Amino acid sequence: xxxxxxxxxxxxxxxxxxxxxxxxxxxxxxxxxxxxxxxxxxxxxxxxxxxxxxxxxxxxxxxxxxxxxxxxxxxxxxxxxxxxxxxxxxxxxxxxxxxxxxxxxxxxxxxxxxxxxxxxxxxxxxxxxxxxxxxxxxxxxxxxxxxxxxxxxxxxxxxxxxxxxxxxxxxxxxxxxxxxxxxxxxxxxxxxxxxxxxxxxxxxxxxxxxxxxxxxxxxxxxxxxxxxxxxxxxxxxxxxxxxxxxxxxxxxxxxxxxxxxxxxxxxxxxxxxxxxxxxxxxxxxxxxx
Amino acid sequence: xxxxxxxxxxxxxxxxxxxxxxxxxxxxxxxxxxxxxxxxxxxxxxxxxxxxxxxxxxxxxxxxxxxxxxxxxxxxxxxxxxxxxxxxxxxxxxxxxxxxxxxxxxxxxxxxxxxxxxxxxxxxxxxxxxxxxxxxxxxxxxxxxxxxxxxxxxxxxxxxxxxxxxxxxxxxxxxxxxxxxxxxxxxxxxxxxxxxxxxxxxxxxxxxxxxxxxxxxxxxxxxxxxxxxxxxxxxxxxxxxxxxxxxxxxxxxxxxxxxxxxxxxxxxxxxxxxxxxxxxxxxxxxxxx
Numbered sequence: 001x002x003x004x005x006x007x008x009x010x011x012x013x014x015x016x017x018x019x020x021x022x023x024x025x026x027x028x029x030x031x032x033x034x035x036x037x038x039x040x041x042x043x044x045x046x047x048x049x050x051x052x053x054x055x056x057x058x059x060x061x062x063x064x065x066x067x068x069x070x071x072x073x074x075x076x077x078x079x080x081x082x083x084x085x086x087x088x089x090x091x092x093x094x095x096x097x098x099x100x101x102x103x104x105x106x107x108x109x110x111x112x113x114x115x116x117x118x119x120x121x122x123x124x125x126x127x128x129x130x131x132x133x134x135x136x137x138x139x140x141x142x143x144x145x146x147x148x149x150x151x152x153x154x155x156x157x158x159x160x161x162x163x164x165x166x167x168x169x170x171x172x173x174x175x176x177x178x179x180x181x182x183x184x185x186x187x188x189x190x191x192x193x194x195x196x197x198x199x200x201x202x203x204x205x206x207x208x209x210x211x212x213x214x215x216x217x218x219x220x221x222x223x224x225x226x227x228x229x230x231x232x233x234x235x236x237x238x239x240x241x242x243x244x245x246x247x248x249x250x251x252x253x254x255x256x257x258x259x260x261x262x263x264x265x266x267x268x269x270x271x272x273x274x275x276x277x278x279x280x281x282x283x284x285x286x287x288x289x
Numbered sequence: 290x291x292x293x294x295x296x297x298x299x300x301x302x303x304x305x306x307x308x309x310x311x312x313x314x315x316x317x318x319x320x321x322x323x324x325x326x327x328x329x330x331x332x333x334x335x336x337x338x339x340x341x342x343x344x345x346x347x348x349x350x351x352x353x354x355x356x357x358x359x360x361x362x363x364x365x366x367x368x369x370x371x372x373x374x375x376x377x378x379x380x381x382x383x384x385x386x387x388x389x390x391x392x393x394x395x396x397x398x399x400x401x402x403x404x405x406x407x408x409x410x411x412x413x414x415x416x417x418x419x420x421x422x423x424x425x426x427x428x429x430x431x432x433x434x435x436x437x438x439x440x441x442x443x444x445x446x447x448x449x450x451x452x453x454x455x456x457x458x459x460x461x462x463x464x465x466x467x468x469x470x471x472x473x474x475x476x477x478x479x480x481x482x483x484x485x486x487x488x489x490x491x492x493x494x495x496x497x498x499x500x501x502x503x504x505x506x507x508x509x510x511x512x513x514x515x516x517x518x519x520x521x522x523x524x525x526x527x528x529x530x531x532x533x534x535x536x537x538x539x540x541x542x543x544x545x546x547x548x549x550x551x552x553x554x555x556x557x558x559x560x561x562x563x564x565x566x567x568x569x570x571x572x573x574x575x576x577x578x
Contacts, residue, residue, distance in 0.1 A: 021435075084391070112440075
């Protein structure tokens with residue numbers, strides 16, 4: 001059930017973003033935005049759509065916030081791939097934006113995708129209630145900015161130049177920013193849209209985000225470059241501390257499984273309705289890509 | 290009067306941004322945000338504060354939107370200065386962010402300053418009315434993004450690699466995005482905060498923005514590098530079409546003066562209360578920096 005819904009969300013987000021960008025024209029920076037926002041698993045959008053469904057928010061409404069978070073995610077990937085950051089030539093098996101166009105275009109594509117995220121959240125279609133829209137913008141800005149995702153990325157870069165590898169506490173803080181903040185935002189978005197209590201979805205999102213990062217570290221050791229569409233073994237090569245290097249492969253997998261159990265347990269109040277979100281959590285640590 | 294008010298706004302914005310960033314800590318990316326957002330003429334913030342005053346919005350409230358637009362402006366400068374963009378070593382006479390830190394930090398500083406702009410606009414202190422906050426976010430996202438500032442910057446880069454210089458129409462479109470959208474946003478912000486009609490301030494902002502860019506082109510020919518805190522003669526050296534190269538120096542100055550007259554005339558409904566905004570328009574083409 002989860003795989004079909006995920007695929008459905010992915011198709012819907014792709015279509016929605018294409019439609020939103022129709023009036024934007026065809027300058028290279030616009031084509032770059034389309035290119036960068038066209039693919040991916042759409043896990044964050046899926047979390048938005050499922051959380052919205054649990055709270056009685058329609059798909060037609062939730063698609064706006066779901067597309068917004070995918071714009072934000074796409075921007076972060078375009079900038080992370082830049083030569084001065086992670087210097088990646090491939091993303092999802094395709095040339096990265098700075099490879100297909102150039103670095104200046106990649107910087108601008110990321111910049112404009114961040115703006116587009118906030119445009120989508122502030123549009124009336126996202127919620128008829130302006131208080132909800134302002135709350136979505138505020139929480140997203142915090143999740144994305146200097147106390148969230150950007151801080152995580154900055155800590156990641158600092159770690160590469162540090163004299164000693166990071167400790168488990170430091171890696172956990174890094175992850176909470178770099179991937180966790182946006183995943184938790186996505187998980188709680190449906191409750192925000194409905195003006196409902198976010199406690200359960202926040203606990204789910206926090207555990208899921210950490211499990212996701214541990215699984216990513218495991219994939220960098222055990223994964224297949226072709227299936228992943230990106231290089232593997234990069235962390236070890238770079239001498240980076242990861243959950244795997246700090247805990248060991250077996251203990252890292254055990255920790256990820258515990259986190260998935262925590263995530264699933266957090267949803268008990270939603271009963272069987274939340275089964276698809278539980279499947280998503282199990283998928284995150286079982287995935288091969 | 291204008292100079293004192295501008296200086297007052299500059300001091301107040303600097304203080305406000307320092308306060309806002311106190312809880313952010315002291316990672317290099319955060320220090321870079323403080324550094325990049327610390328200086329400048331603060332013309333955009335001034336436009337916000339004056340427009341707000343004309344519409345009875347308190348300084349304590351307007352400072353939030355004024356600081357937000359300065360964050361957005363600062364982000365655009367940090368990214369524009371990157372080696373892959375304009376490749377500038379100096380900004381306001383100081384090393385640019387990628388020179389003082391490194392390129393990765395500069396990318397992240399810009400990214401986080403954009404997020405911070407939207408955070409400030411969405412905070413309750415910016416306006417007690419959530420509809421106003423959502424409107425500020427939406428209009429800012431459009432002014433900043435792929436149909437506004439980023440598009441202008443992309444057109445500017447494309448022009449450097451084009452086979453022929455731009456025409457006057459093309460330069461005007463480029464300018465409307467690159468500097469015009471944010472200046473018009475700033476000029477109309479006070480009316481937005483008050484939920485008032487924006488027609489007059491929009492006409493003022495549109496004319497002011499274009500006059501500002503023409504004056505910039507004139508300064509690149511006639512200006513003094515030391516007073517400006519940046520290199521001059523870059524446009525001619527790069528063979529770039531500018532308002533000066535297309536119109537000639539004399540006609541460019543005449544056009545700028547006409548635009549200032551238009552801008553001042555647009556404010557007639559505000560009477561003497563708007564004198565400071567009129568002075569600002571005259572300053573924009575008389576400035577030496």
